Amino acid sequence: MSTDSLALHAELRRVLAQAALAASAEDLDLAALWLVQAELLGLPEFGIRMLARDLDRLDGVSVSAPVAPVTPIGSLDATGVPGVVALATAVRAASEGVRNHGVAIIGLRGVGALGILGTALRTLAASGAVALAAAQSRPFVAPWGATGAAVGTNPLAIATPRADGPPLVLDYATSPLTLAAVREAAQRGDTLPPGTAADASGAPTLVPSEVAALLPDSLTGSLTGLLVEVLAGAATGGRRPDAVDGARGAIIIAFDPARAGGGDAPASAARLAADWTAAGGHLPARFDALPTTVDGLPATVDTDPQALAWLRTRAEGRTT
DSSP: OEEEHHHHHHHHHHHHHHHOTTOOHHHHHHHHHHHHHHHHTTOGGGTHHHHHHHHHHTTTSOOOOOOOOOSSEEEEEOTTSOHHHHHHHHHHHHHHHHHHHSEEEEEEEEEOOOOOHHHHHHHHHHTTOEEEEEEOOSSOBOOTTOOSOOBOOOOEEEEEOOTTSSOEEEEEOSSSSOHHHHHHHHHHTOOOOTTSEEOTTSOBOOOGGGOSEEOOSSHHHHHHHHHHIIIIIITTTOSOTTOOTTOEEEEEEEEOGGGGTOTTHHHHHHHHHHHHHHTTOOOOOTTTTSOSSGGGOOSEEEOOHHHHHHHHHHHTTOOO
16 A cells, blocks of 8 residues: 655654653654655565554553663663664664764663664664664574574674765574564465474474474574674673563664774775675665655655554554
8 A cells, every 4th residue: 555655754753752752853753764664665564563563562561761871882771662762762872972982882671673773774874884783582593403492583784884875784684584574474374484493392394373483594693693692682681581571682883984994984885895796796785775864755655554554543642
């Protein structure tokens, strides 16, 4: 269903404001923009649908607004706010840290669904920073060679300015499937690819509803998932036994490349991208056409009618 992009952004912003009463206007604008960008990318499980799930998570939780750290390294408690709003607050704090100190490390704990990390980092890279983000979640992925869940799907993303185009953004899950992919397969009545999941007994399964653990596709991927768990879970307070159900930890690391010795970082990133492509590599480019501001949004965006109906009901102040 095609809908007006600016109107969609306004409705998302209104719903986010209802759920995060003390959030700043800047954070609400950014969070709503990233949700619209998810819809533009054709990833609805990280857009309106994700917001609906995250607001369900907050039912009964005391609503608050995260307080942004004002030092180069700090922590942000996001227990009572939609995850995407907390991410916007962290990005704003990271941007200020890079501007004032050249570097920022922001840990988030108790955070809900964050959406697409790459869209958030793209915002930082557009201002000249190199940024990395990682997020852990409830155990759903088995270690390499095992069948019991130990870590989350644990996405990792990095973005850097690029001289001859938009920021270069890499964003991927460290598991072969994401929870969104499992949900979508279940909704469509599809089976999963062989060798990607196990049931509660540890036996292989292709049925989404039977999945108790996803299986890593390599030792490297498995260890990268463990790395994210250390950075975004253990090191930030995200991996806590008393965490609210559905909450997780995340971390953003951003810095000024010129102050780290990379005075020509944008040009170097452009050459790296060209070398990668010339060698036959696939260069991720799905973020390249995304607008960086609300004013740059296209006239319309395709959305799921059910999700849009839910959003409009919430935007009018009613519950479903």
